[in-house]
Amino acid sequence: MGRLWAVYLRPARAHPMAENVFTRVRGDWSRLAALLIGPPLILSIWLWLRYRNWTSAWTFVDGNWGNIASAWGLSVGVYVLMVAQGARRAAEQARQLGRARGLLEELEEANKKIQLVGVFIGQRKWDLVNHVAGEVLVSCKGIMARWNDLPGSSSNTLLEACVLIRSIADSAIANVSEDQTAKHARRLLRAQLSAAELLSTALGHGKQLAERKDE
């Protein structure tokens, strides 16, 4: 409960890492205390300065308690609204960053799998080459479809990698005569290396983008 209050009472700054915001505000009771104690304290000082007598001051409060409570309630409401808006903005930024990180992890996985494709080409395991290249292709297409704010150059790099991976997957199961196998494997390996290079480039761009958002 205390943590919940602390979250609401601390205006979340425009920070992409919402978990950091939540961690930082844990146990911060100063704002809640200021909000609860501050207005009555100011009112008491003002009443004391005006009447110099608690009986007269109490008479004033007794006659205007509705107005005082309304003003206090309004200020609390405005503050809570500001805090809620900040928290929503921070949560949205954290969600976007989380999504970008998920896509980056997927891209890293695809990058690892394309290396595996190279190993299978070396072992002439064409069915596996076709299968794993197909998996990498599906991952890359999914990433392209979901990563809306990926810069144009990176999505171009990813698309180029997709075309190469598709050609690897298709060529792996094409009928090749015995005397052409070595040449076929070399061609596939070259395409696999180019695809791996393109995926690494896209991964680098993606990481750079995430780091910029992180700052």
Add this chain to the structure above:
Amino acid sequence: MNASPQDIRLIDKLIEGTGAGKIDWQATAVDSQYTASFKGKWSVLVTEYNPGGAETWWSVTIQDSDEREMLRMTEEDYLPVRKLYEAARRSALNVDEAIKDILKDLEDDILF
């Protein structure tokens, strides 16, 4: 299929861009096929079929990111398609750089 003026313009621009080194062509795993992508949406594939055979022909294909074929032209539609294939091959294999290096080496040998 007859090539439209826009198709012809596209092929000419691709040849021009390749010559200027503005297009990054990559060799695919398919024999004698090269690809380049644009705007993260479109891929151009140039292919030589039956290389060295009695009947060799060349094509250029444009496809979208879902691999749907948008346009296919052969050298029968527009003769410079073959020229585009040759330019893409030279660009993907860095032929010009190799020639430059060899020439430089040969010229250095002659000098010293």
